[in-house]
Amino acid sequence: MTKNSKNQLETLIRQALNCLGEDINRPSLKETPKRVAQALAELTKGNQIPIAEIAKNSLLPAPSQELVILKATQFHSLCEHHLLPFFGSVDIAYVPHKNIIGLGTLGQIIDACSQKLQLQENLTEEITNILHTALKPKGLMIVIKAQHFCIEMRGLKKQGSITITRSTRGSFVTDSSLRQEVTGLLQE
Ligand SMILES: [Zn+2]
Numbered sequence: 609m610t611k612n613s614k615n616q617l618e619t620l621i622r623q624a625l626n627c628l629g630e631d632i633n634r635p636s637l638k639e640t641p642k643r644v645a646q647a648l649a650e651l652t653k654g655n656q657i658p659i660a661e662i663a664k665n666s667l668l669p670a671p672s673q674e675l676v677i678l679k680a681t682q683f684h685s686l687c688e689h690h691l692l693p694f695f696g697s698v699d700i701a702y703v704p705h706k707n708i709i710g711l712g713t714l715g716q717i718i719d720a721c722s723q724k725l726q727l728q729e730n731l732t733e734e735i736t737n738i739l740h741t742a743l744k745p746k747g748l749m750i751v752i753k754a755q756h757f758c759i760e761m762r763g764l765k766k767q768g769s770i771t772i773t774r775s776t777r778g779s780f781v782t783d784s785s786l787r788q789e790v791t792g793l794l795q796e
Contacts, residue, residue: 609649609652614645614646614649617641617644617645617648617649618641618642618644618645619641621640621641621644621645622641625637625640625641650723651686651723651724652686652723652724652725653723653724654719654720654721654722654723654724655724657716657719657720657723659716659717659720659721659738660738660741660742662713662716662717662720663709663713663717663738663739663741663742663743664741664742666709666710666713666742667707667708667709667742667743668707668708668709668710669706669707669708670704670705670706670707670708671708672704673703673704673705673746674703674704675701675702675703675790676701676702676703676704676708677699677700677701677790677793677794678699678700678701678711678714678715679699679793679794680697680698680699681697681698681699681700681714681715681718682695682696682697683695683696683697683698683718683719683722683731683752684722685722685723685724685726685728685731686724686725686726687725687726687727687756687757687758688725688726688727689727689758690757690758690762691725692756692757692758692761692762693757694726694728694754694755694756694757694758694771695754695755696752696753696754696755696770697752697753697754698718698735698750698751698752699749699750699751699752699794700714700735700739700748700749700750701748701749701750701780701790701793701794702739702743702745702746702747702748702749703745703746703747703748703778703779703780703786704743704745704746705743705744705745705746706744707743707744708743709739709742709743714739717735717738717739718735721734721735721738728752728754728756728771728773729773731752731773732750732751732752732773732774732775733775735750735775736748736750736775736777740777745777745778746778746779747776747777747778747779747780747781747783747786748775748776748777748778748780749774749775749776749777749780749787749790750774750775751772751773751774751794752772752773752774753770753771753772754770754771755768755769755770755771756771759771
């Protein structure tokens, strides 16, 4: 985010606080617009990361075509409908073809895709598409489990409810026993 955009954002946050009936001159709110602008810039920095390029450059030759699973990687994101957090875990499973990808890069992909305004459904597809394009695996499955503050704090006020989304490609679509085996491993 440019300095100019950050200044504009601070002004808008000051106006928003004013619209909410807050006294923007009270001491504890003085730095709030600056802090919120800084936090929003940080929480949306995934937009600046050339993650497809990073994924493509992190491939290694596959030693076998056996399953690779990275389970329960934590993420947090901002729901693009309410600008409220949603957070949870991502499971990635793939059957390599010619390549594998660095496990650290999988974490970077999760961060880059989640550190922006998102919907859980789109986050799931985005991670899947980036990995599918870079890796060209025989099969790929992503499962995301998340809690949404926009469901917990407002509207339905359903505390503790978990949203699960899944995306599959290749052998995970066609081979139900593979899908079942991995689903079992993810639940352990
Ligand atoms: Zn929401």
